Amino acid sequence: MTVQIYHNPRCSKSKQALSYLEKKGITPEIILYLETPPTADDLGILLLKLELSPRDIMRTGEKLYKELELNDPSLSEEALITVMCAHPILIERPIVVNGDLAKLARPANVMEEIL
DSSP states (O other): OOEEEEOOTTOHHHHHHHHHHHHTTOOOEEEOTTTSOOOHHHHHHHHHHHTOOGGGGBOTTSHHHHHTTTTOTTSOHHHHHHHHHHOGGGBOSOEEEETTEEEEOSSGGGGGGGO
16 A cells, blocks of 8 residues: 655644654655645545534634634534635645555654554
C-alpha cells in the first residue's frame, strides 16, 4: 500500500511530517493539494478515513474562513466540503493516508498509529 501525504511545501508542519516519513524509510506519494484540490467525493472519503468532520480539518485562522463566515453553525457538512474543495487553503495539513487509515499529522509522530 502506498502512503500518501497531502502536502504544502511552504508549511513547516507539513515539511516535518514528510521528513518523519522519509526518516522511517517511507517514500510517500506527495499530493500537492493546493495545486490539485480534492474533489468533494475524495474529501468525503478522506474524512471517513480520518474519522473527522469537515469542521475538524478546517483552518479557522485563515482570513478566508472569516470572510466566508464559515463559523456559521447552520452550514451543512456538504457545504463546508464544497468550500474546502474550492478553496483548499482551508484544509488543515498535513494529512497522511495509509490504505483505509488516515491521520492529521500534527505533530508528526501521531501518524505512527497508521504506518
